[in-house]
Amino acid sequence: MRTSRGMLAVATVVLAALALTARGARAADITIVLSSQAGPYVKAEAELKARLAGLGHTTRTIELSKGIKKSDIGRSGVTFVGVGTPAVVWLDANLPAQKSLVYCMTSGGTHAPAPARGGRRVGVSTDVPLRVQFGLIAEAMPRATTIGVLYRSDNKKSASILAHAKADLPKNWKIHAVAVDKYESVAKAIDSLLAGGVDVVWTAPDSSVYNVATVRSLLLAGIRSRTPVFGFSPAFVRAGALLGVGINPVHQGRQAATIVDRLVKAGAGTSPGSTTQPSPDQLCQDPEFQLAVNLIVARKLSLKLPKSLVTRAVHVFGAEEGGKK
Secondary structure, X not given: OHHHHHHHHHHHHHHHHHHHHHHHHHOOEEEEEEOOOOHHHHHHHHHHHHHHHHOOOEEEEEEHHHOOOHHHHOOOOEEEEEEOHHHHHHHHHXXXXXXXXXXXXXXXXXXXXXXXXXXXXXXXXXOOOHHHHHHHHHHHOOOOOEEEEEEOXXXXXXXXXXXXXXXXXXXXXXXXXXXXXXXXXXXXXXXXHHOOOOOEEEOOOOOOOOOHHHHHHHHHHHHHHOOOEEEOOHHHHHXXXXXXXXXXXXXXXXXXXXXXXXXXXXXXXXXXXXOOOOOHHHHOEOOOEEEEEEHHHHHHOOOOOOHHHHHHOOEEEOOOOOOOO
């Protein structure tokens, strides 16, 4: 009996040691660089830290505005996570090639690093794929074939957004684009866009075009001309767009943590030439998005959104009492 108990105790100790060893073998030192104390960034960082801690990793956070020392980026075996565009841009420019960089809360089309250098610049962007956005428009308005777009021809980012939209446009669809910079006012550019026979105006988070005044002018003009607008955020939909999409910072942090853990498990933080390292395509993720619809606007435009679309929406503005908001 004593022998059996002794063997059981030894086995328990051995198993515990093995568990700790396995845990330590994939644990990593993660440095999170936070762009600022802006609410969305802080939410993403909090979820990122919580998820990584739960996976056994050690984290620390440095705020970009407070400065980063060369010794901070020179530490061996450290994986870096940039939260927000300023942090990601700084890290991509200053990190040595052998350092892993995971990004979140930044635009993949313009600000996220290219998935190069052995696949060490990977992450999740805030860009909901255009195929998804256009698919939602098609579901909401099956007869829509002409998309209206405001852009600036004198701005590279804005012109790039338009080019990507044209490249991903569904078959038999067309884009009527109006360059705001070619008109003496935004209001006249909007009037020209809506006079072009568009079925819906598609918007993107293009800061060279959209601000509070532009959004308000577009939404009011859209209601007057009975032209629906696809918004690039739930707030845009709440303000008067028919439908749109947005991202949740918490989801961004969660997805980034998953990517970090996969990098660590593959040994990407310490083995630059590892053949087991996942490819960028395997690691980079499309963002989890939230669908928003505005039933008040739908009624004003005499449009009936499909029930399946409304059911999937996270934000339903103008729903009956007790429905989703």
